[in-house]
Amino acid sequence: MDAFHYQHTPNAILENLIMPTFKRTRAAFAYAFLLGGLAAATAAQKPIDFITDIQPILEQNCLECHGPDEAEAEFRVDSRKALLAGGGSGIPTVVAGDIIESYLVEVLREEDDEYRMPQKADPLPEAQIALIEQWIEQGGEIPEDFGDQDAFGGTDLWSMQPVTRPQVPDVSDTANPIDAFVRQALHENGLDFNPRAEPRDLIKRTSVLLTGLLPSAEDIRSFEAASAVDPEKAFESLVDELLESPHFGERWAQHWLDVIRWAETNGSEANLYRKNAWMYRDYVVDAFNDDKPYDEFIREQIAGDQLGVGVATGFLVAGPHVPAATVGREPSAIRQARADRLDEIAQTVGASMMGVTVSCARCHNHKFDPISIKDYYSLTAVFEGIEFGSRYPESTVDGPAQQQEQKLRRELAATRAILAESAGSWQEDWKGWNETFFRPVTTQQVRVTFLSPRASVDELKLFGPDDDELNLALAETGTVAASPERYTDFRGPVENINDGVEGTMNWRTPKGAKFESGDWPWVTFTFPETRTISRIAVSSNRQYFLETDYLSTYQPNSPKDYRVEWMNADGEWVESVSTPDLQDRIKSDDRLAAFSAEVSNAVDAVLGQGPQPSFVGQFIKPAKAHVFHRGSPESPRVEVAPAGLTVLDGDLGLDSATPDAERRLKFANWIADPANPLTARVMVNRIWHHVFGTGIVPTPGDFGFAGALPSHPELLDWMADEFMVPQVAGDDAWSIKSMIKQILLSDAYQQSSKPHEVGLAKDAGAMFLWRFPPRRVEAEVIRDSILLASGKLDASIGGKSYRIHNEKKTYAQWQVVQNHGPDTWRRLLYQERMRRVDDRNFTAFDFPDCGQVRAKRPVSTTPLQALNLMNSPFSVNQAELIAARAAKTHPDDAVKATAELFALILGREPTADELTLSSEVAAASGLNVVSRSLINTNEFAFLP
């Protein structure tokens, strides 16, 4: 050791000496203080007076931003109360006699421009800072009568003001309230609505908006006929019919899943598949189909486990996460990864339900919106009890799977009882883990010896006869696991075997080492006091079994050959069971063999027919939450309680001891409360956005200062209020279908999309809605409508997604193996949604990569889209199928068959010109050439 001289690296020494004691970023400052500040601080000083010495400094340098005008960061320097309360960081501004704990000194001395105060100005002169320090050293007293303002005086952010129902403007010839608002703004701009759209365009537009599918030629004809009699009545029945279609839920689920970037893989390197995550997708489809009131939809997704719909919490874990194996072994990296996962949850909740960018307050107070860093950590504290992973979703409905499981478990228990009586010991193979039952023994130490050349165990559990759930091996209960160093790989320490963490973090024998009889690897478990045990469960990677699939490299090969011994009062090891011997004994006894087979069948039955685990989140014990200074988990500061946003009365009366379930339910109620001004505004705007292509607030995920302002603020509020308290429709509160219907029954919606010069000149983007703004449809609509045209669409709702990818090794990338065969002929919603994997087909059409929240899909046009839609095997194959369908309808008439292609794909007769042109091509080259062209046309891809 002495041989080393860090002559050139004093920083390394300094860091090693200082960092462990002063983890926070204050380290540098504290160190300087220790070296140089002590002498100065202890010298005799004159008394500092706040009013004459300190207040002028604050007034000159701080008041502009932290005073009556701005109160930035919820902090003011012009009152005693506000100064002592501290700002949004939650850290006290002044701690009497302690300059290290006083945030004021810290921000003045900060070296990083990003965080130093005053912002965008030179640091205060050293003399002034020193003066402030002396004042604090002397007690930091502020006169009682210095100001009386609270630091936080609310906000004038428009979206956070209470929703009040505005008066509907009186506009002539306008009965519909929505039209009244829209028309008033149009009139102010010298514009008015276009005439009513052609019935053909209207049904196409409405079918796509409500179901994502084009209407058939037959549907169009009958709607045209009905419209000729009574256009309004015909349209209303059309809307009613489409809202009742089971495809409505599929279409609107797609929008919701976009926002929360839901996908069926984790993302990151391994991008592992999330087993049964699709159950949450089906929940969303059903919720829209059932017109589940939106407030209930909110509550269930945040706290569905308490409301009998556990599967709804798939919402919370919709975002990406990095699995433990990719995070590495460094404790700081593990803490960072956990903070990142909580941030994903915060982003999901913030962007979808609150319409605010809460994550902007992760490192410092939100730069624009009234959200402090303390708010951010209070919000993530709500979800401290959530972890990314799988569980068996709760259900109040005793579904067939639950009933079946109860029956099967009864059968299993009966067979177990027989085996306990007759054999005393037996083994059960639960695929993801292996269990051995044996006669109860009471001891303080157990030894498990693995009778195999290698061993790898992520978790070993021991249970007693009285409690099926209580794992007595768990380190948390005081049990200590130990194994000789020679049996342990440097990457797989023995602590991993009973840390409660399942998955890739395991105890394992050294890489390359092979053990043999006489030298089998073993692990001991020492209990804090004697325990009675009667069952052991061993797994190599229980997590992969429960949570993922399609890994060629993962077999649930849990160790099954082992010996369990216990230590008696004389300090001798006594064998409880040795599984190879046990198996031999069972095999040699026909009666035992029969019962063992019965147990085995019963286990398989429970695994196969009982409820399945789904990637909808796991519950863990909530850790105490702190503000992480600058977003770093290495710098925890003040403790925070779970809460909503301060500015919106988010105090939920909770603290760090509140159980997970209560935190989430109270928080959900806070969001779903009609008094929360964001909730209804954000959702009605989202609906408007999906109908018209642009929201009244064009930034549907951001209702903050950095977002765009509402084009029709009164209309937005009228709709928000109508959503919560329906007065016009008279339907149930929070009904999404009812709100959609009200919008669709407006003239604004039913007008034509035809452009005209006046409109284009005054408002080219049709923000004021002088026409219905046409737009390109999404990937889903193009693909699903092609399948509809070929007659091959399997329109069944829900269930496991169809696969287009391979089985892969853990750290390989997914490969597309088959993206166009009959197995894939379901709606694109049911294609496994993979983070950042290109499906070589429709991903190119601005399909989200599910990495970041996507309140709004961009619409771009690229040559790769053209190449895919012209040349992909899917397109070529479907063009042939459509051609074959047309030919079958008109086997002997090529011209009629050509016209049929127009009917199938565009839902209309061709014009004479079109028919001539297309028939010539069909005659020369085949109908499939024409159908391939038609699925590529602009008419097919645009919403009229």
Added chain:
Amino acid sequence: MNNAEEKISYHARKLLSRRDFFNQAGMAMGGLSLSQLLAADSPTNFSGKSPIRPEISPDDPYSPREPHFEAAAKQVLMIYLPGAISHVDTFDYKPDLIKYHGQKPPGMPAVTFEGPTGNIAKPFWDFKPRGKSGKMVSDLIPNLAEQADDFCFFHSLTTDTSAHPQGENFFNTGFTMEGFPSFGSWVTYALGTANEELPSFVAINDPRGLARSGKNNFGNGFLPAAFQGTDFSAKNPPANLGRPASISPSHDRQAVDLLQRLNAKHLEKYPHDADLAARIASYELAGKMQTSVPDVMNIKGEPDYIHEEYGVSGGSELKGEYAKNCILARRLLEKGVRVVQLFNGSDPSGGNGITNWDSHSDILKTHAMQAEIMDQPTAALINDLKRRGMLDQTLIVWCTEFGRMPFLQANGTGRDHNPETFTSFLAGAGVKPGFSYGKSDDFGFKTAENPVTVYDFNATLLHLMGLDHERLSFYHNGIERRLTHVHGHVVGDVLL
């Protein structure tokens, strides 16, 4: 709070001038127009500077656009080495490692990314002075070593993570998390391309497959899909580029003709509609790409000496494949492709047992296998660009996600990840040749002088492309997003 107007300052301005704001906004529909809805002067990208938003016409999203200021480089070649190449075994010479070989000095951590640590290990290859500059470079990479006088080294790079996928994300997109636009997509979003018949941004993946962060390394994130990297290599053309086998050339032509005629008729109903026109144009462009991409991929026509220089044959099969990718990279740059990203390594699953630079065990063997593939073709590519005078306007970036540790892992044969200091180099347009910036400490363990963050590095790359990293931004979900988040300083010392 009597002066509410003043308090909300620029927001209030937005409110009060709402009508003007909509008149300006109504330029185009679709995703590209959103940025226009946001006040041009809102300082929401955290830099205090106003964003510069490229004028992107929906019917011609790739048209060349002016940089923010005069650019040193017009094109960029990014050679990315997934897995983290060891700086202390290549370009960052540390004699102390020889001196303290086999010892464990104080201050070295007990646990790093993969677990317990071992002792200091001297470089696995000898270092020698090279070129006029006398730069010490190891024998692991003899061909690149010869060109050291052309390179501008960064020896004090630091990153925020010691995990590969997050590290790749961070280096290529500026964020450790997923879903952010890649460097190449930012550049093409800002600048368009000089040759619209080829994709503006091409990602050439390693013959063994995609790197660990897959498409995220060259994805468009939340930028419009128009700016995503198109991935193809000398071996694999872009997906769905070719005419389907079941369709004859004449049938294919007829289908395209019919499509364009039907679209033309449809457009008559919606005159002035830029989105419809854009889609028509995209089919024309696709048609051109069907010729231009196979042309540029045809490296067989290159003279023998080129194949030889790049090492197409004579080495391992993987080296040959990578060499062909290097030739393709040059041909793409010659044709004016704005950004070429060339990968030398894949995720850990493909290939010959070693698939990237992640040498946790037997670094002597595994780094040597990687170097055999990388060294000669890469050096030939850089040399070829120089010989053709293309370095005048082309920036070369040779980079990796982090470095490796000066000490071994507990297994005694490999080096673990080192995010605290590592080396990359630039060459070509706008950067000082034969120059080294920043220093690591005596062990190559942490930075000692002039630390350069990934933000700084990316800010510098954008600067060389004529782009202000604080002003190049895109509004996404409440934030004017930047490649450099809210950080980054241009490293002025490396600029010519």
